[in-house]
Amino acid sequence: MLIPDLFRHGLERGWQVQNASQLVEDLTLEADIAIVGSGAGGATSAEILSAAGFRVLLIEEGGLFTSSDFRMQENEAYPTLYQEGLGRLSKDGAITILQGRAVGGTTLVNWTSSFRTPDQTLAHWASEHGVVGHDSRSMAPWFERMEQRLGVERWAAEPNANNDVLRRGCEELGLHWAVIPRNVRGCWNLGYCGLGCPTNAKQSMLVTCIPAMLDQGGSLLYLARADRLLLAGDRVAGIECVAMDERCVAPTGRRVRVRARHYILAGGAINSPALLMRSEAPDPHHLLGKRTFLHLTSFSWAQFDHLINPFYGAPQSIYSDHFQWRDGVTGPMGYKLEVPPMQPGFSATVLGEPGTPGAGLMEQLPNSNMLLALLRDGFHPDSASGTVTLRGDGSPVLDYQLTDYTREGLRRSYLSMAEIQFAAGAKLVKTVHRDATPARNMAQAREIIEQLPLERYRALLGSAHVMGGCPMGEDPQHAVTDSLGRHHQLENLSIHDGSLFPTSIGANPQLSIYGLTAKLASLLAERLA
Amino acid sequence: MNTSTEQPGISRRQLLRCGLLGTLVLATAGGIASVTRTLRSGPGTGYRQLRESHIPMLRRIIPVILDGALPAGEADATVQAVLDGLDRSLDHLSPAMRSQSLQLFDLLSLDLTRGAATGIWRSWENATSEQVANFLSRWEHSRLALFRQGYGALNQAILLVWYGQPLAWAHCGYPGPPRF
Numbered sequence: 001m002l003i004p005d006l007f008r009h010g011l012e013r014g015w016q017v018q019n020a021s022q023l024v025e026d027l028t029l030e031a032d033i034a035i036v037g038s039g040a041g042g043a044t045s046a047e048i049l050s051a052a053g054f055r056v057l058l059i060e061e062g063g064l065f066t067s068s069d070f071r072m073q074e075n076e077a078y079p080t081l082y083q084e085g086l087g088r089l090s091k092d093g094a095i096t097i098l099q100g101r102a103v104g105g106t107t108l109v110n111w112t113s114s115f116r117t118p119d120q121t122l123a124h125w126a127s128e129h130g131v132v133g134h135d136s137r138s139m140a141p142w143f144e145r146m147e148q149r150l151g152v153e154r155w156a157a158e159p160n161a162n163n164d165v166l167r168r169g170c171e172e173l174g175l176h177w178a179v180i181p182r183n184v185r186g187c188w189n190l191g192y193c194g195l196g197c198p199t200n201a202k203q204s205m206l207v208t209c210i211p212a213m214l215d216q217g218g219s220l221l222y223l224a225r226a227d228r229l230l231l232a233g234d235r236v237a238g239i240e241c242v243a244m245d246e247r248c249v250a251p252t253g254r255r256v257r258v259r260a261r262h263y264i265l266a267g268g269a270i271n272s273p274a275l276l277m278r279s280e281a282p283d284p285h286h287l288l289g290k291r292t293f294l295h296l297t298s299f300s301w302a303q304f305d306h307l308i309n310p311f312y313g314a315p316q317s318i319y320s321d322h323f324q325w326r327d328g329v330t331g332p333m334g335y336k337l338e339v340p341p342m343q344p345g346f347s348a349t350v351l352g353e354p355g356t357p358g359a360g361l362m363e364q365l366p367n368s369n370m371l372l373a374l375l376r377d378g379f380h381p382d383s384a385s386g387t388v389t390l391r392g393d394g395s396p397v398l399d400y401q402l403t404d405y406t407r408e409g410l411r412r413s414y415l416s417m418a419e420i421q422f423a424a425g426a427k428l429v430k431t432v433h434r435d436a437t438p439a440r441n442m443a444q445a446r447e448i449i450e451q452l453p454l455e456r457y458r459a460l461l462g463s464a465h466v467m468g469g470c471p472m473g474e475d476p477q478h479a480v481t482d483s484l485g486r487h488h489q490l491e492n493l494s495i496h497d498g499s500l501f502p503t504s505i506g507a508n509p510q511l512s513i514y515g516l517t518a519k520l521a522s523l524l525a526e527r528l529a
Numbered sequence: 530m531n532t533s534t535e536q537p538g539i540s541r542r543q544l545l546r547c548g549l550l551g552t553l554v555l556a557t558a559g560g561i562a563s564v565t566r567t568l569r570s571g572p573g574t575g576y577r578q579l580r581e582s583h584i585p586m587l588r589r590i591i592p593v594i595l596d597g598a599l600p601a602g603e604a605d606a607t608v609q610a611v612l613d614g615l616d617r618s619l620d621h622l623s624p625a626m627r628s629q630s631l632q633l634f635d636l637l638s639l640d641l642t643r644g645a646a647t648g649i650w651r652s653w654e655n656a657t658s659e660q661v662a663n664f665l666s667r668w669e670h671s672r673l674a675l676f677r678q679g680y681g682a683l684n685q686a687i688l689l690v691w692y693g694q695p696l697a698w699a700h701c702g703y704p705g706p707p708r709f
């Protein structure tokens with residue numbers, strides 16, 4: 001392949017990178033700062049702390065895959081790059097939960113949309129959740145720093161035809177729409193961000209912060225799962241890791257014990273609270289794993305007369321916030337509208353329709369479009385929220401049950417999406433719900449959508465944005481860490497990932513995580529110096 | 530009671546039986562689950578996870594879920610491709626999710642549970658497509674959350690595996706990833 005594999009070149013230059021699956025005996029490692037998780041929060045922190053002169057060890061449970069491994073094949077990417085081998089679901093199986101699991105974390109497979117934390121969200125955290133110091137003005141320089149670091153810019157090329165449906169529909173109806181900023185450099189506009197970028201254009205942690213940390217003398221241990229923190233009084237004394245096999249399914253039996261001066265959890269929502277729960281970390285107010293949010297996602301499928309080829313081209317380039325804040329921050333549920341990339345496995349599974357009706361829709365894939373709504377959960381007291389529990393084997397699972405408030409938002413989201421699709425010229429719209437038949441016009445769609453029972457298993461729902469479960473805030477009765485990510489009970493432990501958010505974000509979360517953790521890591525470096 | 534043109538759902542007696550069996554099999558690691566586990570042999574020849582007993586069941590269910598999507602005349606090869614794909618996904622699932630899936634397949638395929646759970650009292654090999662479709666539709670509309678969940682899980686696993694492979698792409702007009 002013509003594209004240089006930056007990561008492999010680095011390995012040849014002698015980076016300190018170790019594959020724990022190949023260990024033949026147990027190991028003890030020491031560092032100034034040990035970080036669990038190499039995704040958005042972990043890798044951002046690792047680069048900053050190693051630049052400040054600390055010896056950083058980054059611990060990742062997933063495997064190492066680099067650009068030459070990314071062959072844009074769904075059946076290769078899903079089992080290897082996603083949590084639980086793409087098997088993660090809510091506890092009752094009703095919601096598919098997508099999270100990454102590899103060196104680079106979810107940034108390796110995300111769709112590159114890069115939004116700052118909305119002002120409304122930051123203000124809500126300050127007024128309702130005791131978060132101090134993170135107002136829009138204080139956060140702006142951190143977002144700007146990470147935007148520059150990761151090449152975030154409004155997508156300058158034409159949106160692909162799938163995104164263009166959203167633009168045209170909104171334009172037609174006079175609704176808000178705008179172009180999405182993306183973290184790419186020299187993007188080939190291929191559309192396979194969700195399967196690992198084959199050209200290294202996506203500025204994921206794999207090609208940015210992790211190489212920088214390794215160049216600065218930091219080290220990386222992968223296929224090593226942090227199993228528990230070893231606690232001594234109000235301090236963390238070490239991390240006990242288990243080496244995983246090449247599939248990241250079964251422990252090999254080898255263990256790695258890590259000792260450091262300071263520890264950072266960045267395993268992402270669900271996994272970070274789970275590690276604390278397994279470790280029996282102090283949780284005097286029973287907060288761990290509660291208030292986990294999903295941006296619960298609903299879908300609407302449409303067919304057009306013209307060719308869309310929705311599997312090609314930058315996956316997300318247009319969004320609409322028309323319904324996001326319109327009814328107030330804490331009013332009826334708001335949502336952001338976007339489209340997903342529609343490779344066939346993903347599309348057929350989201351659609352979830354077997355037999356000839358499903359086959360009939362899939363046959364029209366080249367003429368199809370899908371819209372999605374990200375429901376802003378956690379702002380209203382009646383909003384659904386999830387709770388992490390541990391299974392018998394210590395692995396986490398999220399219980400997330402719909403509420404009437406959330407159902408009302410779901411139904412409105414179906415109506416908004418159908419309306420936009422018809423306005424953009426769809427000849428058929430199928431709400432992604434088991435009881436929805438395809439509609440030929442908006443009147444029909446409205447009639448169908450108003451009748452839909454919004455029960456689990458009937459509405460087909462997903463999430464790619466898991467947030468919360470270790471909320472930050474100044475009051476230990478309501479927060480696991482303070483506003484700087486310092487654990488309220490454990491002195492030398494910080495949390496730097498999406499689990500810190502006291503609510504969902506109301507925008508795709510990666511830049512919120514980059515900006516916040518860049519700030520937290522920089523302040524930590526000053527404190528430890 | 531072996532075919533079911535009757536109303537969606539199953540008789541009260543069956544409901545109780547399946548409810549009990551299903552709950553135990555799917556939701557616990559002990560009880561019937563351990564019974565089925567001891568009944569379950571190791572992986573079938575050529576598979577890492579699928580058991581010999583799962584194969585006839587999946588061979589009947591796959592073509593019904595993919596009705597209209599499988600290329601004509603190559604049924605055997607395509608069903609085999611889905612079986613291989615399912616086996617590979619199972620092999621990469623977390624242990625917890627893998628054992629849930631295998632327990633679902635056990636429930637569907639073992640003599641002890643198959644009839645009550647699916648209404649297919651004779652062997653899978655002899656089940657007609659209509660019987661399979663009836664069973665799926667009863668699960669889809671079952672009052673038992675467990676069956677509704679099982680229905681979704683079967684569909685999504687099979688659809689993901691099938692459409693993830695090149696054999697499926699002619700049908701859905703996907704030219705495959707760009708080459709460069």
Ligand SMILES: Cc1cc2nc3c(=O)[nH]c(=O)nc-3n(C[C@H](O)[C@H](O)[C@H](O)COP(=O)(O)OP(=O)(O)OC[C@H]3O[C@@H](n4cnc5c(N)ncnc54)[C@H](O)[C@@H]3O)c2cc1C
Pocket residue numbers: 036037038039040041042059060061062098099100101102103104105106107109110111112113114115194224225226227266267268269271272275316464465466496497498499507508509510511513
């Ligand atoms: C398909 C998809 C598309 C997305 N698209 C976008 C998008 O376009 N824009 C956007 O803003 N966001 C997007 N997101 C979400 C975004 O990428 C994530 O919210 C973000 O990466 C989360 O960052 P994090 O630091 O919290 O955790 P992650 O990035 O998930 O990193 C956590 C890492 O920790 C590892 N880990 C967990 N537990 C342990 C343990 N015990 N021991 C060792 N390692 C552990 C995990 O394997 C993982 O690699 C998308 C997500 C998905 C799944």
Ligand code: SF4
Pocket residue numbers: 112184187188189190191192193194196197198199200201202313314315
């Ligand atoms: S669209 Fe751009 S960033 Fe995404 S995979 Fe293709 S080249 Fe990489």
